[in-house]
Amino acid sequence: MKILVVEDEPKAGDYLVKGLRESGYVADLARNGVDGLALALEHDYDLIVLDVMLPQMDGWAVLGKLRERKHTPVLFLTARDDVADRVKGLELGADDYLVKPFAFAELLARIKTLMRRGPVREADVVRVADLEIDVLRRRVTRQAQRIELTAKEFALLHLLAKRQGEVLSRTQIASMVWDMNFDSDTNVVDVAIRRLRAKIDDPYPLKLIQTVRGIGYLVEERA
Amino acid sequence: MTVARAARAAPAPKARRPRPLSLTLRVALLLSAVAVATFLAVGAYLYQTLASQMARRDDIELIAKVAQIRRILAELPSPRAIVENPRPLTDALFGHDDFMLSVKGPDGAPLLRTSLTSRPLPQVERVPPQRALTLADVHDWTPAMGTGRMVSAVGLVGADGQPVQITLARERSDRLRLMRNYAVDLFVALCVGATLAALLGYAIVRHSMRRLRSVIGKANDINTSRLNTRLSVEDAPVELREMGQAFNAMLDRLEDGVQRLSGFAADLAHDLRTPVNTLMMETQVALSRPRTVQEYQALLASNSEEYERLARMIENTLFLARVDNAQLGLRREAVDLSAELQRIHDYFEILADDVGVRLTVDSPPLRAEVDPVLLQRAVGNLVSNAIRHTPAGGEVALSARATADGVELAVSNTGPGIAAEHLPHIFDRYYRADSARSDHAHSAGLGLSIVRAIMELHGGKIRVDSVPGARTVFYLSFEKNQNI
Numbered sequence: 048m049k050i051l052v053v054e055d056e057p058k059a060g061d062y063l064v065k066g067l068r069e070s071g072y073v074a075d076l077a078r079n080g081v082d083g084l085a086l087a088l089e090h091d092y093d094l095i096v097l098d099v100m101l102p103q104m105d106g107w108a109v110l111g112k113l114r115e116r117k118h119t120p121v122l123f124l125t126a127r128d129d130v131a132d133r134v135k136g137l138e139l140g141a142d143d144y145l146v147k148p149f150a151f152a153e154l155l156a157r158i159k160t161l162m163r164r165g166p167v168r169e170a171d172v173v174r175v176a177d178l179e180i181d182v183l184r185r186r187v188t189r190q191a192q193r194i195e196l197t198a199k200e201f202a203l204l205h206l207l208a209k210r211q212g213e214v215l216s217r218t219q220i221a222s223m224v225w226d227m228n229f230d231s232d233t234n235v236v237d238v239a240i241r242r243l244r245a246k247i248d249d250p251y252p253l254k255l256i257q258t259v260r261g262i263g264y265l266v267e268e269r270a
Numbered sequence: 271m272t273v274a275r276a277a278r279a280a281p282a283p284k285a286r287r288p289r290p291l292s293l294t295l296r297v298a299l300l301l302s303a304v305a306v307a308t309f310l311a312v313g314a315y316l317y318q319t320l321a322s323q324m325a326r327r328d329d330i331e332l333i334a335k336v337a338q339i340r341r342i343l344a345e346l347p348s349p350r351a352i353v354e355n356p357r358p359l360t361d362a363l364f365g366h367d368d369f370m371l372s373v374k375g376p377d378g379a380p381l382l383r384t385s386l387t388s389r390p391l392p393q394v395e396r397v398p399p400q401r402a403l404t405l406a407d408v409h410d411w412t413p414a415m416g417t418g419r420m421v422s423a424v425g426l427v428g429a430d431g432q433p434v435q436i437t438l439a440r441e442r443s444d445r446l447r448l449m450r451n452y453a454v455d456l457f458v459a460l461c462v463g464a465t466l467a468a469l470l471g472y473a474i475v476r477h478s479m480r481r482l483r484s485v486i487g488k489a490n491d492i493n494t495s496r497l498n499t500r501l502s503v504e505d506a507p508v509e510l511r512e513m514g515q516a517f518n519a520m521l522d523r524l525e526d527g528v529q530r531l532s533g534f535a536a537d538l539a540h541d542l543r544t545p546v547n548t549l550m551m552e553t554q555v556a557l558s559r560p561r562t563v564q565e566y567q568a569l570l571a572s573n574s575e576e577y578e579r580l581a582r583m584i585e586n587t588l589f590l591a592r593v594d595n596a597q598l599g600l601r602r603e604a605v606d607l608s609a610e611l612q613r614i615h616d617y618f619e620i621l622a623d624d625v626g627v628r629l630t631v632d633s634p635p636l637r638a639e640v641d642p643v644l645l646q647r648a649v650g651n652l653v654s655n656a657i658r659h660t661p662a663g664g665e666v667a668l669s670a671r672a673t674a675d676g677v678e679l680a681v682s683n684t685g686p687g688i689a690a691e692h693l694p695h696i697f698d699r700y701y702r703a704d705s706a707r708s709d710h711a712h713s714a715g716l717g718l719s720i721v722r723a724i725m726e727l728h729g730g731k732i733r734v735d736s737v738p739g740a741r742t743v744f745y746l747s748f749e750k751n752q753n754i
Contacts, residue, residue, distance in 0.1 A: 130599055148581045199616060225617040229647035230582060233654045235617055238624045260567070261574025 048162060049073045053083030054098045066151055080104030084112055092119050094161055099125045107139060114140040120161045152216045152262050173208045175255055176268040180208055189251060199224060200243050207266040216263040240264055297475040302468030309460040317456060321449055329408040332421050336403055336438050338362050340425040349427050349434055352381040368444060374435040381434065391439055397423035399433060416443035481510055497525040537700035538587055541715060545576045586716045593723040600641045600727055607670045607677060608633035610645060615668055618653050626662030633670035638677045638748050640728060648724040649679065651717045652744050656683035676750040680743050687738035697722040
């Protein structure tokens with residue numbers, strides 16, 4: 048999976064590339080629009096992360112020129128949260144956008160979604176170590192012992208388990224489990240995780256729900 | 271002021287548009303135009319009146335002369351006497367060089383003929399001897415130059431009354447000359463008058479404009495740091511007073527806006543200080559000597575949380591700014607309020623349960639045209655606040671009901687309540703009822719402002735009832751059938 052990052056802000060660009068590489072992607076960095084366009088046309092990237100505010104040639108121009116020749120998926124980054132801006136980007140052929148500042152986990156999630164070709168059939172049974180989630184029967188067991196969960200607890204565990212190894216931010220979790228689409232400063236998600244842990248992890252020596260401080264939560268089997 | 275200066279200092283644009291005339295010059299020119307028009311009308315009227323009166327008087331004179339000639343003729347013994355002694359008749363015309371008299375006998379033989387034109391006089395109807403002459407008997411004729419008037423009548427001579435034919439004519443060239451001179455005089459007077467009116471008008475308007483210039487001078491002195499200057503309107507003329515009052519009202523609004531804006535900016539900067547300070551302290555202390563990986567991780571995680579807080583504060587501030595600038599578009603949809611309240615309930619239930627607060631929903635199936643994301647945000651903010659302020663064992667209730675003109679949502683809690691003196695201010699940005707409490711873990715300073723802004727966007731209303739120690743209720747009312 049090859050990703051091109053076009054970002055002029057030096058620190059932001061370096062860290063974006065670093066983060067992507069550590070997440071298992073091959074990432075190249077261009078520091079201005081002209082270089083970015085040249086690289087994008089020369090190589091076949093799976094995705095381009097494009098900052099809109101660029102010196103010499105701005106993101107819109109890059110996107111326009113790129114779309115004349117290629118259909119590489121483009122995720123654009125903007126600091127201006129205007130409807131007009133977003134619409135412009137999507138009309139020019141971008142596939143998604145993120146408004147700065149954004150959580151890195153959010154970027155990874157968007158990238159995964161964009162790279163996933165076609166609908167993915169969800170597994171009927173999700174397993175993490177000795178945890179088994181039977182999605183159809185809505186049954187959860189650990190070490191073959193049945194664990195009773197509320198509907199929302201089940202939804203939360205299922206979300207984390209089917210995306211195991213992937214850190215999800217509180218905002219993402221609130222949106223996907225409760226359909227709450229505003230960024231609030233409540234700690235509902237933390238409380239929900241704590242309660243889920245009491246049922247899933249506390250009675251067992253192997254802990255599956257992991258906290259990534261400052262980012263969010265994930266389900267993962269850690270040695 | 272700086273803007274005005276910059277504009278003045280800027281080079282004149284290349285494409286020169288004709289500069290509009292100054293108001294003073296314009297009024298002066300208009301005044302002189304009005305003066306010219308008035309003088310022209312009055313002059314024409316005077317000229318006409320004079321001309322027609324003069325013509326009438328001339329005609330009357332002509333008739334009177336003919337009557338006099340008739341009387342003279344009547345005293346003569348016979349038509350022959352006219353030829354023998356024309357003196358009585360010529361004397362009657364003495365001093366009237368422009369008069370021409372011809373008298374013809376009953377047989378048509380000329381008896382008398384004074385000076386006169388070579389041109390023959392036209393034949394006009396003769397007034398019979400018994401009838402006195404009227405103005406209708408005077409006719410036009412055309413001499414060699416100009417115009418003329420003439421009368422023809424029959425007079426009786428002697429006791430036996432022999433009819434003689436009297437024709438009296440008059441050239442009007444001297445009259446025309448007089449009228450022409452009069453017209454020239456009028457024209458000169460008109461020019462002088464118009465010029466005088468223009469000059470006086472210019473001077474008067476210029477004098478009146480002095481007040482306006484003083485207003486402009488004052489206006490130039492006003493800038494954002496000296497917005498409290500006001501134009502003095504009491505002693506100004508009525509027209510300027512209205513303008514001045516409008517101007518002052520605009521200044522009031524501007525001053526209010528600027529004050530709120532600068533207050534807002536100060537509050538924001540203040541609020542940003544705390545997290546930035548935490549970040550600096552933490553980071554600098556951590557860097558002062560080598561740490562373990564765990565310590566670094568803890569630091570970075572803590573920083574990340576602060577960054578998220580900062581990002582949320584910026585987002586909230588931008589949201590309010592966009593509402594203020596009317597840059598935020600509503601995406602209204604028909605939303606099932608009971609389902610939406612249930613969803614919000616489900617989200618916050620865990621939190622409420624965790625702090626021992628009961629969270630309830632009571633709503634009939636209700637639909638409203640609202641922006642679902644913003645509604646969620648508004649109600650979410652209220653619920654989150656309510657849970658935070660309700661002690662364990664208390665209750666937070668969500669409800670919706672149809673009202674006469676729409677729907678009303680209510681979020682009530684059994685917390686300690688809000689003191690009456692704080693109620694009018696709780697929707698203000700960064701207003702905190704309890705200034706002593708350090709509530710900085712939450713960006714609550716903007717929460718209620720955002721709720722109010724969302725309601726304003728929807729054309730709805732927000733109000734709050736609070737009985738300290740008993741119950742606090744926030745009501746959100748949306749009107750039905752709003753124009754979208």
